[in-house]
Amino acid sequence: MAQEVRGVIAPGKDEPVRIETVVVPDPGPGEAVVRVQACGVCHTDLHYKQGGIGDDFPFLLGHEAAGVVESVGDGVTDVEPGDFVILNWRAVCGKCRACLRGRPWYCFDTHNAKQRMTLTDGTELSPALGIGAFAEKTLVAAGQCTKVDPAVAPQVAGLLGCGVMAGIGAAINTGNVGRGDSVAVIGCGGVGDAAVAGSRLAGAAKIIAVDIDDRKLETARSMGATHTVNSRETDPVEAIRELTGGFGADVVIEAVGRPETYRQAFYARDLAGTVVLVGVPTPEMKLELPLLDVFGRGGSLKSSWYGDCLPSRDFPMLIDLHLQGRLDLGAFVTETIQLDEVEQAFERMHRGDVLRSVVVL
């Protein structure tokens, strides 16, 4: 029997979000219904609401979530009712050319639930990133559920479902930060701070946080930054070079997603160093660089999709490190809120007042 639950809908471009009754079908083959316990408010949810990610309104927002599996459809063997899971938005297929080459974190054919959740009048909803977890329950592909230790608080666990995983993964997976490395992180919101925390976890010796907002730099320091640079006041490329013996950092992580900050990242890295782009640009942005510099500076220029994470490998490991006190994921939760406070949370996010607001259900 389909169930009716409350969910946060973005009804149309730039219209305020509102709570509606959402019809959640029973899970079909390969699907699971999850009782959502917590879901973080991410920029991507705001972009959906603003019409920046297509116009398939109405959207069911929310995608940074943790909860308990309530029921599963035919053929589901990896999770069962009662499992505590983090939802991921890249359920790997196991069959595409990336998966077959043993690189499932790049899977080129990730999937979501086949059935659609609807409004009570039958209008089909588009779940944000194939999840839609600002709702009491949601329908996902079983592969989007990753089991982790239930000892962790849901509002903390859910964060790994998106921004925090993207940042940590940018450092440890894409950037391959290692013991003794120097790292610079440009843009210290939730994603950049997670890159700072990931770099500390990986043993980086020097972690330089760059932002235009002193409040953000202060938080970055508490996450593990050893140096901070306000790039409104100081040229960040010069500052990073000075802090690294005149050379530049081994790894520079761009967590803003703009051409000017990418250019800073490009020139603030040492010869043969690595640039990781985890900030997401918009379609009209263009990057211009002297090709000779691209060649002459060597190294690698990489992009990080979702922190190049493999949920089944990375989520349980990071939750274990958190539970052991080696990774403070709780520091990313600025506030917990109710389902009907998402609109205000968007405003606070827009003002830069929060790292993460997390809806608890």
Ligand code: APR
């Ligand atoms: N130079 C340095 N820092 C900047 C600049 C700039 N020119 N412009 C903005 N910032 C800082 C902001 O002050 C803020 O601290 O970048 C940070 C961005 O953080 P958030 O807005 O909280 O965004 P976050 O959730 O961290 O995501 C960052 O990654 O996944 C993507 O879509 C996401 O593109 C976004 C980026």
Ligand code: ZN
């Ligand atoms: Zn997100």
Ligand code: ZN
């Ligand atoms: Zn695949």
